Amino acid sequence: MMKKRYNQIIKDLNLKIGEVNYEVYLGSDIYFNKNEKKNWDIQIYQRIKGTPLEKYMFVSALVTIKRKEDQWFEDETEPIKIIGKQILQELRVEQTDSTETVICDIIESLKYSLEVDLILKNQYLTHDDIRELIKYYQQVSIVQMMLYQFIAGLSALRINGGDITIFHETIIQKKIYNVLEMIDIYENCINTKTISKGDVKKIFNLLYPDLKNQIKIMKIISNQEEDQNYDVALSFAGEDRAIAKKIADELTKQNYKVFYDEYEQASLWGKDLYSHLNDVYKNRARYCLIIISENYSKKVWTTHERKAAQTKAFLNNKEYILPLRIDNTEIDGLNETVGYIDLNQVGIEKTIDLLKQKLSS
Numbered sequence: 429m430m431k432k433r434y435n436q437i438i439k440d441l442n443l444k445i446g447e448v449n450y451e452v453y454l455g456s457d458i459y460f461n462k463n464e465k466k467n468w469d470i471q472i473y474q475r476i477k478g479t480p481l482e483k484y485m486f487v488s489a490l491v492t493i494k495r496k497e498d499q500w501f502e503d504e505t506e507p508i509k510i511i512g513k514q515i516l517q518e519l520r521v522e523q524t525d526s527t528e529t530v531i532c533d534i535i536e537s538l539k540y541s542l543e544v545d546l547i548l549k550n551q552y553l554t555h556d557d558i559r560e561l562i563k564y565y566q567q568v569s570i571v572q573m574m575l576y577q578f579i580a581g582l583s584a585l586r587i588n589g590g591d592i593t594i595f596h597e598t599i600i601q602k603k604i605y606n607v608l609e610m611i612d613i614y615e616n617c618i619n620t621k622t623i624s625k626g627d628v629k630k631i632f633n634l635l636y637p638d639l640k641n642q643i644k645i646m647k648i649i650s651n652q653e654e655d656q657n658y659d660v661a662l663s664f665a666g667e668d669r670a671i672a673k674k675i676a677d678e679l680t681k682q683n684y685k686v687f688y689d690e691y692e693q694a695s696l697w698g699k700d701l702y703s704h705l706n707d708v709y710k711n712r713a714r715y716c717l718i719i720i721s722e723n724y725s726k727k728v729w730t731t732h733e734r735k736a737a738q739t740k741a742f743l744n745n746k747e748y749i750l751p752l753r754i755d756n757t758e759i760d761g762l763n764e765t766v767g768y769i770d771l772n773q774v775g776i777e778k779t780i781d782l783l784k785q786k787l788s789s
Contacts, residue, residue: 430472430486437487437552441494443468450474451728456702458485460493461731462760468493471728484561487552491543501542501621505535505628509742515625519632525711525740532739534631537576538623541614544584555590566598579607583614606634659787660750661687661713663733665723668754671776672719678780684787687713702732709736715786716740717750720768722757734759750786752779 430448431438438445446467451459452474460470470489476482494500505511512531516523547553553561558581565578582592599607613627613634660679664672676688687708689696696704709716716737724730741748751759751768769779 430470430482434486434490437490440550441490443490443493443497445470445490445493448472450477453728457481458489459728459731460489464725464758480557480560481564484553484557484564487547488543488561491547491552494546495539495543500546501617501623503539504622504624508532508535511625515628515632518625519629521632529710530632530636531628533576534628534635535623537580538614538617538627538631540577541580541584541618542621542623544581545588545618548584548588548590555585555588558585558590559594562595566595579610580614582607583611584618586611587615587618606637610634657685658687658708658713659684660715660717660783661709661733661737662717662719663709663724663730663737664719665721665727665730667723668719668721671754671771674776675717675780675783679783679787682784684784705729705733706736709733710740714748715750716748717752717783718759718762720751720753720757720759720762721755725757725759734762738762750783 431445444467446463446465446469448470449472451471457473457476458470460468463469470486472482472486476485505515508531512528512535513523515531516527521527544558548555548558562578562581562585565575565581582595586592610631613630617623617627662672662676672688673690676686676691679686680691716733718724718734718737737749749762751762752771753768754771769782771779774782
């Protein structure tokens, strides 16, 4: 139904869209990934079905997919694992998971501003539609990334002649005093169709003028959570739980701290799972063991966990993901050159012994 409704936009953007489904449990309002046929499958949170937000999110997702397939602007911040570190060095800011995340989020928001600009220029959505979408980001901008999306949306709206005065009160309430300077930077990116290191540094300095206190706060938070870190986080499909449980139980007997969902039922109760799991797999484990299977490749939550783990591996540029294959399924973004263990060849007991050796090294 959604594909038919927006078929003209899909054709206009020359996209290959696969299945579009509604999910009762989804960590975000919309999620998309490329399937084995190289088409893009889209999952939409059931809660927003039939609402205006569904339209805004679906069109935005289509343009993001377009950007991933055929980027129409210059991006001088790629590859991020190298450029991100350079930016932090040039800012003279300590390189931590927190500061690296900030840099990545700023870059993503600059890309988002160019996406919204394309949406408005091609009239896929109206000014009113974008204002409503910005209002949504305004409501959830307690989350760092959503604050950046909020500012990026304002920038694209203003440069396309839209009225942003209704957001002035929000800007004052949230004490984003440098917002007009930031909007100018975003608008410059839109005009030049270029994202540069300089743009990222300027936005970082405007958002965090008191860097010493900012880094101090990050360190305090990190120290408070230090005793909750894991030796290994397990990422697996529910159908492969028996394997995951065997590994988790054996490691736990040897006093290794393992993130395995059944061990965490009490702590997970009531948490925002999307944010919490992102934190665990990106920030709070020494290693991430991924049990690769056909079932794993099809799950929304395992994809979320894997992407968080890949972000850490990408930014830190060191071994973090430990692939354990139980079949020959290919996983998007998992480099074929990364060493893996084949469970069918090695067996569960030997696999556990090898993992113990890895954790002890």
